[in-house]
Amino acid sequence: MNERSFSEAPVPATTRRTVSRPAIEKRDAILQAATRVFARRGYFQSQVADVARAAGVAAGTVYLYFRSKDELLVSIFERTMRDAMAEGRAALTHVASPVERLRRIAQLHLARMGRDRDLAIVFQVELRQSTKFMERFSSSYLREYLGLIRDTIASGQTAGTFRGDINPTIAAKVLFGALDEMATNWIISRRRYSLAAQANLVVDLFVNGVAR
Amino acid sequence: MNERSFSEAPVPATTRRTVSRPAIEKRDAILQAATRVFARRGYFQSQVADVARAAGVAAGTVYLYFRSKDELLVSIFERTMRDAMAEGRAALTHVASPVERLRRIAQLHLARMGRDRDLAIVFQVELRQSTKFMERFSSSYLREYLGLIRDTIASGQTAGTFRGDINPTIAAKVLFGALDEMATNWIISRRRYSLAAQANLVVDLFVNGVAR
Amino acid sequence: MNERSFSEAPVPATTRRTVSRPAIEKRDAILQAATRVFARRGYFQSQVADVARAAGVAAGTVYLYFRSKDELLVSIFERTMRDAMAEGRAALTHVASPVERLRRIAQLHLARMGRDRDLAIVFQVELRQSTKFMERFSSSYLREYLGLIRDTIASGQTAGTFRGDINPTIAAKVLFGALDEMATNWIISRRRYSLAAQANLVVDLFVNGVAR
Amino acid sequence: MNERSFSEAPVPATTRRTVSRPAIEKRDAILQAATRVFARRGYFQSQVADVARAAGVAAGTVYLYFRSKDELLVSIFERTMRDAMAEGRAALTHVASPVERLRRIAQLHLARMGRDRDLAIVFQVELRQSTKFMERFSSSYLREYLGLIRDTIASGQTAGTFRGDINPTIAAKVLFGALDEMATNWIISRRRYSLAAQANLVVDLFVNGVAR
DNA sequence: AATGAATGAGCCTTCATTCAT
DNA sequence: TATGAATGAAGGCTCATTCAT
Numbered sequence: 001m002n003e004r005s006f007s008e009a010p011v012p013a014t015t016r017r018t019v020s021r022p023a024i025e026k027r028d029a030i031l032q033a034a035t036r037v038f039a040r041r042g043y044f045q046s047q048v049a050d051v052a053r054a055a056g057v058a059a060g061t062v063y064l065y066f067r068s069k070d071e072l073l074v075s076i077f078e079r080t081m082r083d084a085m086a087e088g089r090a091a092l093t094h095v096a097s098p099v100e101r102l103r104r105i106a107q108l109h110l111a112r113m114g115r116d117r118d119l120a121i122v123f124q125v126e127l128r129q130s131t132k133f134m135e136r137f138s139s140s141y142l143r144e145y146l147g148l149i150r151d152t153i154a155s156g157q158t159a160g161t162f163r164g165d166i167n168p169t170i171a172a173k174v175l176f177g178a179l180d181e182m183a184t185n186w187i188i189s190r191r192r193y194s195l196a197a198q199a200n201l202v203v204d205l206f207v208n209g210v211a212r
Numbered sequence: 213m214n215e216r217s218f219s220e221a222p223v224p225a226t227t228r229r230t231v232s233r234p235a236i237e238k239r240d241a242i243l244q245a246a247t248r249v250f251a252r253r254g255y256f257q258s259q260v261a262d263v264a265r266a267a268g269v270a271a272g273t274v275y276l277y278f279r280s281k282d283e284l285l286v287s288i289f290e291r292t293m294r295d296a297m298a299e300g301r302a303a304l305t306h307v308a309s310p311v312e313r314l315r316r317i318a319q320l321h322l323a324r325m326g327r328d329r330d331l332a333i334v335f336q337v338e339l340r341q342s343t344k345f346m347e348r349f350s351s352s353y354l355r356e357y358l359g360l361i362r363d364t365i366a367s368g369q370t371a372g373t374f375r376g377d378i379n380p381t382i383a384a385k386v387l388f389g390a391l392d393e394m395a396t397n398w399i400i401s402r403r404r405y406s407l408a409a410q411a412n413l414v415v416d417l418f419v420n421g422v423a424r
Numbered sequence: 425m426n427e428r429s430f431s432e433a434p435v436p437a438t439t440r441r442t443v444s445r446p447a448i449e450k451r452d453a454i455l456q457a458a459t460r461v462f463a464r465r466g467y468f469q470s471q472v473a474d475v476a477r478a479a480g481v482a483a484g485t486v487y488l489y490f491r492s493k494d495e496l497l498v499s500i501f502e503r504t505m506r507d508a509m510a511e512g513r514a515a516l517t518h519v520a521s522p523v524e525r526l527r528r529i530a531q532l533h534l535a536r537m538g539r540d541r542d543l544a545i546v547f548q549v550e551l552r553q554s555t556k557f558m559e560r561f562s563s564s565y566l567r568e569y570l571g572l573i574r575d576t577i578a579s580g581q582t583a584g585t586f587r588g589d590i591n592p593t594i595a596a597k598v599l600f601g602a603l604d605e606m607a608t609n610w611i612i613s614r615r616r617y618s619l620a621a622q623a624n625l626v627v628d629l630f631v632n633g634v635a636r
Numbered sequence: 637m638n639e640r641s642f643s644e645a646p647v648p649a650t651t652r653r654t655v656s657r658p659a660i661e662k663r664d665a666i667l668q669a670a671t672r673v674f675a676r677r678g679y680f681q682s683q684v685a686d687v688a689r690a691a692g693v694a695a696g697t698v699y700l701y702f703r704s705k706d707e708l709l710v711s712i713f714e715r716t717m718r719d720a721m722a723e724g725r726a727a728l729t730h731v732a733s734p735v736e737r738l739r740r741i742a743q744l745h746l747a748r749m750g751r752d753r754d755l756a757i758v759f760q761v762e763l764r765q766s767t768k769f770m771e772r773f774s775s776s777y778l779r780e781y782l783g784l785i786r787d788t789i790a791s792g793q794t795a796g797t798f799r800g801d802i803n804p805t806i807a808a809k810v811l812f813g814a815l816d817e818m819a820t821n822w823i824i825s826r827r828r829y830s831l832a833a834q835a836n837l838v839v840d841l842f843v844n845g846v847a848r
Numbered sequence: 849a850a851t852g853a854a855t856g857a858g859c860c861t862t863c864a865t866t867c868a869t
Numbered sequence: 870t871a872t873g874a875a876t877g878a879a880g881g882c883t884c885a886t887t888c889a890t
Contacts, residue, residue: 601817
């Protein structure tokens with residue numbers, strides 16, 4: 001991967017703020033095509049021209065919507081995370097019970113990945129190629145996501161539902177790591193099973209432990 | 213990454229079985245240099261010439277010991293996993309208690325990664341770039357490693373230490389995912405802390421859960 | 425020379441059939457540059473970058489018009505042979521006399537080589553580097569060319585102009601070999617003389633023999 | 637092909653003049669192996685290590701007998717031509733008739749090639765790769781060989797057997813070209829037939845022409 | 849004389865990106 | 870906005886040759 005820039009999302013810029021509807025649609029089409037192509041061939045094996053072809057546009061057109069090939073990957077991540085966080089927060093609005101909140105988080109997490117295998121592949125595999133790349137991610141949405149889990153755990157501790165002697169930061173990583181591994185394993189596995197169905201099992205394990 | 217071959221390790225061999233000591237040493241030196249270089253620059257940014265220079269040999273010499281650049285990566289994985297599995301099995305020989313066994317596994321896992329940051333980077337980041345690559349890994353040593361964890365959990369169930377109503381396969385993934393995330397987070401994090409020290413915390417959480 | 429593919433000519437095509445004029449011109453320019461460069465430096469000593477520079481395009485551009493370095497060589501052969509066969513057939517249309525036909529063939533053959541020393545060098549030297557390469561050639565245009573000569577001889581036999589006791593296939597090879605050697609010798613020789621002027625001498629010798 | 641040197645034949649040089657019998661034998665073995673390997677794989681595809689292996693020696697050993705890979709090719713040519721010229725002259729000693737002399741030359745030429753297909757391939761194909769290479773050849777043995785033919789023809793003219801109005805130099809090229817083409821065609825052709833058997837046909841054609 | 853491990857120069861090809869239209 | 874032809878930097882790998890043993 002060449003020098004990653006990680007700069008602002010470039011939107012076709014005739015007018016800065018009002019981006020026309022068809023422009024957004026084309027941008028989305030390209031992003032979707034990129035997800036499909038990256039998932040099938042892998043990021044490095046994929047050529048920008050492949051993405052363009054899959055999106056039904058010319059190679060040069062991709063660069064009207066994205067600054068670079070890297071940015072396609074970054075944008076897939078950001079769009080998905082933005083959606084996920086928004087959906088997550090909405091889903092948690094009226095859920096008070098910490099356990100139930102974790103359950104919702106896990107369900108949404110695995111459901112989103114399980115719903116779109118190509119997206120899942122990009123998230124679980126293609127997105128993890130360089131420390132720079134990962135640092136960039138962890139310091140933004142991922143930090144936010146881990147924070148959401150951590151806060152939920154902490155509030156569970158405050159409420160007396162969860163043990164006070166555990167470190168909520170570490171616990172958050174444990175849960176995230178577990179969900180992440182579920183998703184990765186689902187990608188890799190030849191067998192086809194419901195990923196979402198594992199959410200409750202994971203949360204149950206996380207909450208109650210393996211001990212009798 | 214180009215077509216990976218994953219074929220046998222090509223060691224310059226005077227006779228097939230007896231590989232001379234200096235040959236082994238040079239091979240190891242190259243592998244170590246590769247770990248360092250890949251970790252610092254990333255696999256794709258690294259040139260074979262960089263690795264050669266770091267190992268103090270000529271570029272062409274790398275190809276006397278490894279079939280391709282890819283094979284350097286594969287070999288780092290395989291050598292480490294082989295060592296880790298051997299060390300793991302040895303360390304578990306006389307440990308009967310399931311909880312203690314999990315603790316040992318976690319400790320060895322995080323200690324190994326925490327001991328060599330470069331190796332950890334290669335393992336947590338560089339090695340996860342393509343589905344093909346990951347499939348190859350999961351179907352060998354990783355499967356074996358997950359199996360080791362799963363069997364430990366299952367024996368804990370048999371012994372009555374662990375709940376009978378959990379799926380040991382899923383539980384194994386949960387624990388592995390948690391450890392894996394610890395390592396990844398440690399890599400990414402700017403702060404320097406002891407990775408190994410988290411082993412007990414993770415296992416405690418895994419065994420007892422967050423619930424009061 | 426690497427694995428030769430000998431596949432279809434890859435012409436950048438807006439539409440499959442209508443190749444734009446400038447595209448054809450650029451392709452021709454590259455082919456001409458390749459002829460010049462290969463003749464001066466030899467095929468293996470020539471770099472694709474040399475050809476590109478001589479053609480006034482970037483190195484990558486060559487690959488928009490030709491699949492590989494090999495294909496440049498193949499294309500020079502094919503374009504020349506196509507032209508030569510077309511010109512040859514046209515020139516023979518109204519020539520009935522077998523001797524006169526042979527004379528025309530020889531004249532065109534040597535005139536074409538004598539007209540473009542670079543092309544001659546590529547034909548007489550660079551194009552004869554591997555059995556695979558030569559097999560490929562002999563089984564296409566060369567076979568056709570030898571066939572043209574053989575048929576002319578055979579018709580001369582039928583007409584009673586030529587002896588009936590000679591094998592026209594062998595006679596064709598003899599004439600072709602003679603012309604080919606004339607060309608090769610002309611290439612190699614330091615002295616500059618008219619190659620075309622030897623056509624009649626060769627044909628006279630071929631027709632009448634050296635015997636008094 | 638890299639810079640060709642075309643320098644003196646390097647003989648293992650412990651003592652300059654007295655080359656031990658086994659040294660000569662090893663040199664010959666290498667040359668024979670080279671002929672076989674070059675013929676099968678082509679000169680450029682062949683590695684010096686291939687030749688060494690085929691000769692049953694180590695790669696470095698080849699360089700004790702030959703200065704370079706190029707020189708292997710050159711030496712094959714020179715050894716064969718030396719033998720051929722010697723054999724030729726001997727065979728012609730007591731043959732006075734010009735036609736008969738030509739017949740002997742043609743027979744020896746085609747018999748030698750027809751006897752050793754690998755050698756024939758090297759001579760007809762591998763040896764003709766660069767102008768420099770060919771210039772080197774033409775200016776030595778080839779010139780001598782053509783001279784032999786030319787002189788024979790000239791003496792035939794003096795004797796009144798051959799027409800006085802032909803240019804013996806051109807006639808010599810014609811005959812050589814004819815023989816050369818016979819050999820090349822025999823190499824390329826899938827069909828297996830006697831090459832030597834064509835000698836008389838070619839000479840008859842050369843002497844008497846195709847005309848009735 | 850013989851070995852074969854080591855060297856390192858050399859080059860085809862790909863493909864992200866640009867830009868004239 | 871859209872196109873797609875053109876660019877040119879970049880690098881993995883081969884293999885003839887050397888040389889310490």
